[in-house]
Amino acid sequence: MIKVGDKNMPWHQGITVADLLSMLKDPYPYAVVRINERIVARPNFDKTFVPDHAEVFLIPMIAGG
């Protein structure tokens, strides 16, 4: 199971951040997520695996800096 905000999403072997975002059906163009303490940015979404029992935070980064 993967926790994303108040939702629990099913985990499977090899699931990537891109897969997870696709499953969430959230149209917002997230560029950054955090898996537990690790930051992952969009260029790495399709090559970063999400571990089982991870907590994923969708970071709505748009104009900080």
Add this chain to the structure above:
Amino acid sequence: MTEFALEEIKTLNYERPTTDKGYANQTLYVNLSDSEISIKPVTDEMKEVFIGGKGFDLWLLWNAVKETTKWNDPENAVCIASGPLGGTPTYPGSGKSIVTSISPTTGSVIDSNVGGYFGPYLKFSGFDALEIQGKAAGDAVILIDGLSQKVQILKASGLPEYAHEISSLLTDHFGEGKPRSISVVSTGPGAKHTLIGCLNFSWYDSRRERARYKQAGRGGIGTVFADKGIKAVVARWEPVTATTNNPADEAALKEVAKLHSQEIRELDPKQNEMATVGTTHLVDIMNAHDLLPTNNFRYGQHPQGLNVGQEVYRRIFDKGYDGCWMGCTVACSHGIKDFVPFTGPYRGKRVFVDGPEYETIAGCGSNLGIFDPFAVAEMNFYCDTYGLDTISIGTSIAFAMECFEMGLLNENNTGGLELSFGNKVSALELLHQMAKGEGFGKIVGQGIRRMKALFSEEYGADPKIMQDIGMEAKGLEFSEYMTKESLAQQGGYGLALKGPQHDEAWLIFLDMVHNFMPTFEQKAEALHWFPMFRTWFGLCGLCKLPWNDIVPEDNKETPEPAKVMKHVQWYAQYFSAITGRRVGPEALIAMSEAVYNFQRIFNLKMGFGRREHDNIPYRAVGPVTVGEYESRKERYDKQLVEQHKVDINDKSTEEKIAVLRKFREEMYDKLKDAVYKRRGWTNDGIPTLETVKRLHIDFPEVLEVLKAHGAG
């Protein structure tokens, strides 16, 4: 124990006014040449037009200097102010000070914002702003004691050289057992021997029982401070409560402050974790997006980038509350306890490092090819205590390193220092040389613009290539973001009033990552709205981080998520609650627009502020070298073919670089046209008479400047 003495030169006893709706309604003037201390009234017109903070600073500075004033002339002033909302302990990020002066590196007006307790303590002691002119005969300390209601100029002897020692010693000395009542502004020996000196503003960390500090880094104001002979300016005040500002509507303030504070407390752990890792999360994000400056902005990514990222510093930072202002729930001012430097005067001794933040990591780390988190921490420590700006240091050393690697410099020029990228020992040695005012470090400490001239004149280096790779504009070194693939951020840097600092506009994500503004008009609109709103924080004594670094969960569903309008509305309520001036979000932009245009005209007064001064080096726009082009060949080839319809068959890399450059430089020029038009400026970048009148800054002296430059 350091033996030191403070001898009274001049004392002004005064009756402290009660702060009323965020204002003390007077400013403090100190002239060190003739030991004058006096008080000036704040008029209603000043409050109406300039609001406070940077606005007050600019007005005081405008009246202090002539168009011929140089940075080291006695009449140049260092102005420091908080703002009407500054000093509120219940609203996050309400402890900022803004400092202005004529910059040693740009020759024009510079502003720099900083945390710490000084600005609020100055105001609660009875002064909305402090203006210091003149030069002291020896070392001077200025004391602003709101509790005893006296201002003193003191002759100092025996004070330590290094800023962290000065802060600590004077906090103990003036605190009389209450160190939290003291804030010290100081610099160090590096500021004296270079042109890129910073100021350190202290705050007292009660849990760790030590004076800590934040930096007003940009543009060499620390150098002006040192040149005036000032060792420190000390403010003394207590207590601070939600009502010390005497807000117009206490209940409304309480309500809006609670909303924002609680939202940050709830959402920061789910978003960027700034209360845990500060701004270090940006390293990971920038590196992944090819935006982390590496080896003098050649590249935006490095395989070792994460070695200096948030996962590493999360483990190195000392845990605990790190708010540089009381009650702030962002609390991002992290530090490293018991750090042991391996070079310099503190080699082998335990010190506390205030930082590093993202800019320091990118400037003194990746941009120098250094990916050792402890070397970055050591650079951070020495920059602060020597009084040096970590951004200008990083960008200047990066330039020298690239010149060295290109063969424009050799070891005969550098005094034997091997300056290849990644050489952390040489980078640190340059800092130590700056502190002593000797060696090649003294040359690097003059900043990039002067290095370019000197390398050309003395060493025969090619001025054209140095113009392309020297990352400065208006004489100020770039802060630490890659802009090659974001035209809007090229404008964010190039069109910024003081020079390339990202505090006016940070549009990389909007423009490049999200592609939310594909047209020139959309980019120009962003380069109007964002600089205006960001300016507003500096008028009021606020930090901008609570606005858009932690955003409401439903922000993504709003029409313009980048503006975070829910927070803008809260800020309008906050301003209304403190000052009693009922305003909405649009009024905040209008406030800034007046001050922003005034600062542009101030540049004009000082001989700058035209289209030609908004140029940027080509390294900020596109690939300068074959190596840069080849490293992102697929990207650039695709752009030439698909975007610019160029047949690249049979073209060498050098030819492709030349073609791409022509297109990109044309686009930057068109961007200038669009932004000037949106801002109500002439095509030469000067505010029109109509704009000046609309903003009610058509004072006779402003009109004179416009007329003198053919725009009146």
